[in-house]
Amino acid sequence: MDADAVIVGAGPTGLALGVDLARRGVHALVLERADELFPGSRGKGLQPRTMEVFDDLGVIDAVHAAGGTYPVGMVWRDGERVGEHHLFDPVEPSEDSPYDEPWMVPQWRTQEILAARLAELGGEVSFGREAVGLTQDAEGVTVRLSGGGTVRGRCLVAADGGRSAVRRALGIGMTGETVDPNPMLVADVRIAGLDRDNWHIFPPRDGDDLLAIWPLAGTEDFQVTARFAEGTDVDLTPDGIRKVVAERSHLPAEAVTEVRWASDFRPRAALADRFRAGRVFLAGDAAHVHSPAGGQGLNTSVQDAYNLGWKLGAVLTGGAPAALLDSYEEERRPVAAQMLDLSTGVHRGEVRRGDATRQLGLGYRESSLTEETREAVPEGALRAGDRAPDATVDGVRLFDAFRGPHWTLLALGTDAPGGPDAPGGPGGPVARVVGGSAPGAYGTGLFLVRPDGYIGWTGTTPDGLDAYLSRFGPTG
Incomplete structure (x- = not known):
């Protein structure tokens, strides 16, 4: 065996799982097809329950230092400030919930923090190694790599995103729906002319659609998000992004001085039909894909890893029966389904961001482990x-x-x-x-x-x- 556990994907899910396994003495190898960690801010909101997980994993101080609270939204029209928007329902702090509000950290920084913690614990990420297929037997799983060669582990965890190659290789389907047919742009930029004390909302006007610009806590960057009409081919070039900002706000195109990362997507919700096939487990976006509204995707994914980590540790090195691993899908798939409904409801304006989105009320009362x-x-x-x-x-x-x-x-x-x-x-x-x-x-x-x-x-x-x-x- 090359490792006790092979983890495919060095996003927040794979890295959090690697950290949890490493502190349990489990040799986990994280494979990442890219040559570096994901460079964008996409999953920027950490919910209170995830902050508790990060406290336990030993990274809470770094997460606190890297981010900040969500600012109040400022609504603009024709270059004038016309109102405020509070993204979350207020919550009173209490002793039983020390992390009482969401914390903004760009995804790339969260990954850097987790990767540093993994290295501190003796774990590793192997970059430039893409999983393209697998076979499994009674003893372990063999992963085929795109450049030739294989990696073998006693089990495999697919944390390789919504287009998971591992999930496809297993033939596991995903059942879902389009949350919004309108394509979305998300980009990390440097921009002049906006304060960093607010996030900035530019409502639709003259046939345009929504534009929002967020100061990314702990950085000099802003995140630009914009929605487009169904069927639009989103222009991800720097000039294309400058054009959107200029057309939908009072800022000139040249206010966008640098585009550091950009992507587009169509909001959808989907749930894998199974979270396990033999010695292979699905976690994170490989198992469930969310609308970004409500900030549930990354958080649900990290908590998948947290649920699976102690169980893998108990089975791989602690002498627990393999049947313990059956409880992973039993516990996490219903939670993922619930969070998908929640994030879809937030996206469609049917649900407010409040207690439910903080994820502190989730639990496993119906679990066979309870x-x-x-x-x-x-x-x-x-x-x-x-x-x-x-x-x-x-x-x-x-x-x-x-x-x-x-x-x-x-x-x-x-x-x-x-x-x-x-x-x-x-x-x-x-x-x-x-x-x-x-x-x-x-x-x-x-x-x-x-x-x-x-x-x-x-x-x-x-x-x-x-x-x-x-x-x-x-x-x-």
Whole structure:
């Protein structure tokens, strides 16, 4: 084997998965067909749940330093400021959600941060290596490369985008719809004549369509987005982009001093029919393609990686049964479908950006990995399958306790199990134990938090805890 896991695609999904596996001691090789990381800003919004993931992966400080909050939108007409637009519903900060609002970081910078973290952990990205086919057997997967030669791993994760070569090679279809027939332009530019305290909205006029110009936090660049009439052949040249800006705003063409990257797309929503075929898994855009409205695509993709990473680690190096990997599709495909509906609704103006788009309410209550053993849990109370919120327990911040590739047992307002009942007994992974008074977000009881920050098991006594943990192998 060349690696325990081969990851095809060095976008946010593949890099986040590489980081998660590397910190678990899993040898993962990331293949990228391009000669460098993606250079554009396309996925620029990080939702609060993804910020929590990045906290756990050890990159939150770098992400904070690289970006900023979303500014207020400024609406222009005929060169005059005529109003403001707030992109998100306001949310009050709370102890259980320390990252309370979306954070703007251009996609290229997010990838640089993840790639640096991967290298720090001893992982690698192999550039200029395009996967064009694969075969798999009982022991592993062999990937054929465009330049000749092969790479072999015990499993393969396709994180190679919406046109995934791996997905096509597997014959897995995608079911979807066109969200908007109007083509869109997105470009990173240097531009003069606009402040960086707002993002700038130029409503349609005189037969033109929408133009929006965003200052990209942490850079000197702006992102230009523009919509065109159905059937338009979008001009991606610098002169073409200057023409759009000049025709739809009060800025002259020469205000666009540099075009650093440009692309076009047609907003669509699609979901892969399966997320797994044998030893091959689909993640990110290879599994689901979103409209960019609402900022759900990159975030859902990173969380695919986060869900899959601990499970691959447990199976490949921790002695967990291979059946654990069946839960990846079980848990993530319904979430992806839900987020596709959400992003499509935002695009069509049917849904506001608010609590749902922050992704803090997502969970796995119906998962086969979830066990709620308490009786008569009050309506609205935290349950097994829910995201484990932050809190302070007798001076210990829970997100600090969760950080790392381990399980965590919270004994809140009750005694922690000890002796033969201690978590990590025969056949189960070791859990870090945090005990103390019960914070309001939780209430009294025992809460076993999975390595990806969701509550796997709850109880009022330790009965059944060791049996639950034994499902995940001797070292977790």
